């Protein structure tokens with residue numbers, strides 16, 4: 001009986017594992033402000049244009065929808081586990 005409870009707790013712990021995601025831009029691939037597709041299409045306004053560069057300004061607002069990855073023409077932006 002006790003063993004059954006321990007197994008159940010282990011299974012619950014595994015289910016509740018937290019995965020921390022991050023939004024990153026590879027500046028070797030990014031075309032910058034002349035592109036800005038990610039900034040223009042992000043529904044949460046995570047990106048900002050700073051001069052000729054697009055930056056991840058508000059990563060905490062990301063909903064992990066994946067739109068920025070879909071619209072990026074060079075594969076520069078990634079939303080993946082940290």
Ligand code: SF4
Pocket residue numbers: 023041042043044045046047061062063064065066067068069079
């Ligand atoms: S995954 Fe969605 S919410 Fe997050 S930065 Fe990309 S477009 Fe914005």
Ligand code: SF4
Pocket residue numbers: 025029030031032033035036037038039054071072073074075076077
């Ligand atoms: S969509 Fe891609 S290439 Fe364009 S600004 Fe964003 S990260 Fe850079």
